[in-house]
Amino acid sequence: MVSTIQNTDVKQKDADRAVVVAVTSRAVFEPGPDDGDDVYGEGVAFPLLQALQKVNGRLLEANPAESLLFDVVLITTDSQQQQQSSRIISSTRHYGLEVSRFCFSSEEDFIESLQNNNVQLFLTTNGNEAPQASQGGVLSALLDRQIAFCPSEQLRVMFCGDAVIRPDAGPTPLSRRAAQSFSAQLGEMQQRIGVFGSPLSVVLVTSRGGRDSCGEALRTLRSRGVSVDEAYCLAGAPRGPILSLLRPHFLLSDGFSCLED
Structure with a gap:
């Protein structure tokens, strides 16, 4: 009910x-x-x-x-x-x-x-x-209960670049379309807010591959109107340390995700 x-x-x-x-x-x-x-x-x-x-x-x-x-x-x-x-x-x-x-x-x-x-x-x-x-x-x-509280003055959204450039990896076609639609809406919000002192920050992290993978993910997000404030190419390194440092409110990866590994 x-x-x-x-x-x-x-x-x-x-x-x-x-x-x-x-x-x-x-x-x-x-x-x-x-x-x-x-x-x-x-x-x-x-x-x-x-x-x-x-x-x-x-x-x-x-x-x-x-x-x-x-x-x-x-x-x-x-x-x-x-x-x-x-x-x-x-x-x-x-x-x-x-x-x-x-x-x-x-x-x-x-x-x-x-x-x-x-x-x-x-x-x-x-x-x-x-x-x-x-x-x-x-x-x-x-959401990860173990990380320190995220800032309240700025919304920090992190995208997993591997999911961005491999949308077929999502659990269902509906969830993949939902991820693409949500990122486009974020991009539209960014354009309306402007860059200076924005309360909305987008971060890109690619766990696998090199600079080419990161570049491809950047281009994909830009094609949806998303402006990436920071991008990190981990090339196989664990995500944990960078997540602890950046403290995003949530990580979007393959339709569902956690702030671990």
């Missing part, structure tokens, strides 16, 4: 133009004891939501009528947290997070909740949910 609550405190985004990002509530808020406190603590994805709001704010500064904005949906599949739905909503209000909708579903039905909300990017800390969503055609990324 899927239940969706619209947040009347937040102006709803244009359903035809907004980029819908779904994040699990347990990634945004740290679960704690039911001690009577109405507010959850900040989770690993908390700075991500703040960074998404920074991008929206800059887009609206440039054009108050802008419709190409991030639209955040909070997904809750944890039965214990569902029993405390009012606490999730009050925590969102307390921190000033611009969440448009709260979606509560069982673990079996969460793919349906993503599809019903036209989600274009799903972010979770659950290692089972990310690949399931990707198989269902939703672009997904696995």
Whole structure:
């Protein structure tokens, strides 16, 4: 069963133009004891939501009528947290997070909740949910609880160049198209924001191959309108050290990914 609550405190985004990002509530808020406190603590994805709001704010500064904005949906599949739905909503209000909708579903039905909300990017800390969503055609990324908190002033998106130049490696044709569509939307946002002091940063990392592979990935992203701020050719070296240094909010690779290896 899927239940969706619209947040009347937040102006709803244009359903035809907004980029819908779904994040699990347990990634945004740290679960704690039911001690009577109405507010959850900040989770690993908390700075991500703040960074998404920074991008929206800059887009609206440039054009108050802008419709190409991030639209955040909070997904809750944890039965214990569902029993405390009012606490999730009050925590969102307390921190000033611009969440448009709260979606509560069982673990079996969460793919349906993503599809019903036209989600274009799903972010979770659950290692089972990310690949399931990707198989269902939703672009997904696995958030890493082990890395230090990412900055909240700038949204940092990292692309795996190997997936960019080998789109056939994605789990399903739907997820591959979703990845291409999402990157094009990011590129459009970049063009509207401009380069100076941008709250949106795109990083490219190629794990395999040499400079030619990196160059091919750069050209592919540019063909989608994406401007790459930094590019790293690892040539077989592990990604872990560079990820720890750059601290991207999420890594997009083959339809679903994690910030490991």
